[in-house]
Amino acid sequence: MKKTLFLSPPSFDGFDGGAGSRYQAKREITSFWYPTWLAQPAALVPESKLVDAPPHNLRVTEILALAKDYELVIMHTSTPSLANDVQCAAAIKAQNPHTQVGFVGAHVAVLPQATLEENPIIDFVCRQEFDYTCQDLAQGKAWSEIQGLSYRDKYGKIHHNPERELIHDWDALPSVMPIYARDLEITKYFIGYLLHPYISLYTGRGCPAKCSFCLWPQTIGGHQYRAKSPEAVGKEMAQAKSLFGNSVNEYMFDDDTFTIDKQRAIAISEYLKKLKLTWSCNARANLDYDTLKALKDNGLRLLLVGFESGNQQILDGINKGIKLEVARRFMQNCHKLGITVHGTFIIGLPNETAETVEETIRFACEVSPHTIQVSIAAPYPGTQLYQQALLNGWFSDQSLVTNSGIQISTLAYPEFSAQEIEASVERMYRRFYFRPRAIIPIVGEMLGDPQMLRRRLREGREFFAYLKERRA
Structure with a gap:
């Protein structure tokens, strides 16, 4: 079993790019969904590690310190964050060229050829449902035999293996x-x-x-x-x-x-x-x-x-x-x-x-x-x-x-x-x-719970700062 790191990489400040988010973007108020798409394959790979950088405020330097001993790094990406995520992958490869680095997520599932052609630093991408594809990679199975995998061989040629069936059990x-x-x-x-x-x-x-x-x-x-x-x-x-x-x-x-x-x-x-x-x-x-x-x-x-x-x-x-x-x-x-x-x-x-x-x-x-x-x-x-x-x-x-x-x-x-x-x-x-119908219930929440009062006041500040930044 390869020593495997599942990584949601650092991104824009406050960027909710995790797999659970319907729209990968910075929210009106602090919002982070759990990295559900990475957690599931991590559960299939014993002794792997899941790192969700954005909510934990981890920077690339901290990720490099974590990643240096891993043989396999599987990163979740999205269309808005792809360029940023490729930079993180490049830093990991520069630190240890032998680390195998690949991407998962909707963008690379749809555009595997373009992703690999345009980003030579990436070794592979997983298409469609990738849970068992990640498990096969971690188990050291030959890449040519792994369903749902697109990869670059040692000569630089790109290969696309047959699709993997969706999970039914x-x-x-x-x-x-x-x-x-x-x-x-x-x-x-x-x-x-x-x-x-x-x-x-x-x-x-x-x-x-x-x-x-x-x-x-x-x-x-x-x-x-x-x-x-x-x-x-x-x-x-x-x-x-x-x-x-x-x-x-x-x-x-x-x-x-x-x-x-x-x-x-x-x-x-x-x-x-x-x-x-x-x-x-x-x-x-x-x-x-x-x-x-x-x-x-x-x-x-x-x-x-x-x-x-x-x-x-x-x-x-x-x-x-x-x-x-x-x-x-x-x-x-x-x-x-x-x-x-x-x-x-x-x-x-x-x-x-x-x-x-x-x-x-x-x-x-x-x-x-x-x-x-x-x-x-x-x-x-x-x-x-x-x-x-x-x-x-x-x-x-x-x-x-x-x-x-x-x-x-x-x-x-x-x-x-x-x-x-x-x-x-x-x-x-x-x-x-x-309008009163919206404000009154929220004020009621705040008056009835000191923790909610502090939270809503913080969210209010964030919300108006977001609107100001949007207009800028």
Whole structure:
């Protein structure tokens, strides 16, 4: 077994490039998702080490000190951070030319040939679901025999091995919880709408929805939801409670759509209730009242819901598969049951205009989730949105983030410029949050909990600093 380091490399200050983040960028407030995509293969490789540099404030010099004794370094990368990550790989190779360094992530899964051609310092990339590909590499299997691997041989020639099948026996995968406990400081991870400290994890991959912009199903996870059994999830969460005790205030199930199989979600929630755990998950805005009530009764606190837009034509154009009236009824039920909702919205999707942004702002204020996130449409390679942008000439810029990591618009339309898209983000935030229905619940949280008071004040400072930097 090769001595193996799984690395999420240093990046822009505050850059949330980890595998759990839907958009790799610097957030409005300090936000770091867990490196779920790296933790799973790390769990398959005994005595490996997982290093998540950004939340732990590790710089390249510190990474070099850690990496010097490793034979194999597997790094997670993303489209916005690729150039930066290649520099880190080059520094590792300069320190020890014999270290084998390779990349994983959606960008290299889609563009393996280009990645290897343009970056001779990289020895290999893993395509699609790479958990067992990483295990094969660590076990020293001949590279020519490893499915899902693209690599450079000793003569510099690039090879692409046959694809690896997606993982269907998820119960056979080991838990990531021991990796989290061994290698990560859970207090370093923040998400504004989740209780702190929190832990996020996947219980499965793949999403049946066909949203044109969504990265993971179109590049790595596929559209078939493959997941652990409720019994296996219950066992993993019991292990988590044993490892972390009462130091974790919330568990977030980050599956693209945890609730797509309603009976499975309810069965899992029954285990969570027995363990007395507070939990949250991703959901689509079409869950029925009875399912919502069952989950709430079993400890559900919050749902993360992608509304995207308040304009039905835009939703239909991105294959969202949700009607606004259904989303309204869903939110009415959540309010009735006392389920907190964090709503996510996207500005700059196809057919966006100043008028459709106004519709989205009005819709968000009407359904009134507790908190929102407003992102800019990001056409990642490998997605349908990326192909549409190429075909229609919508690209205004190839950069997804600024030099400081803040998300910018790479898209522009004849009736809606990139600058107008970016300006709409701040306008929506201000319109949503500067109204009594949004402010009063947040103030109530702060008055009822001194820790929440300190946290919200810090987040407020960060939020306004972010808006100032965006305008700069």
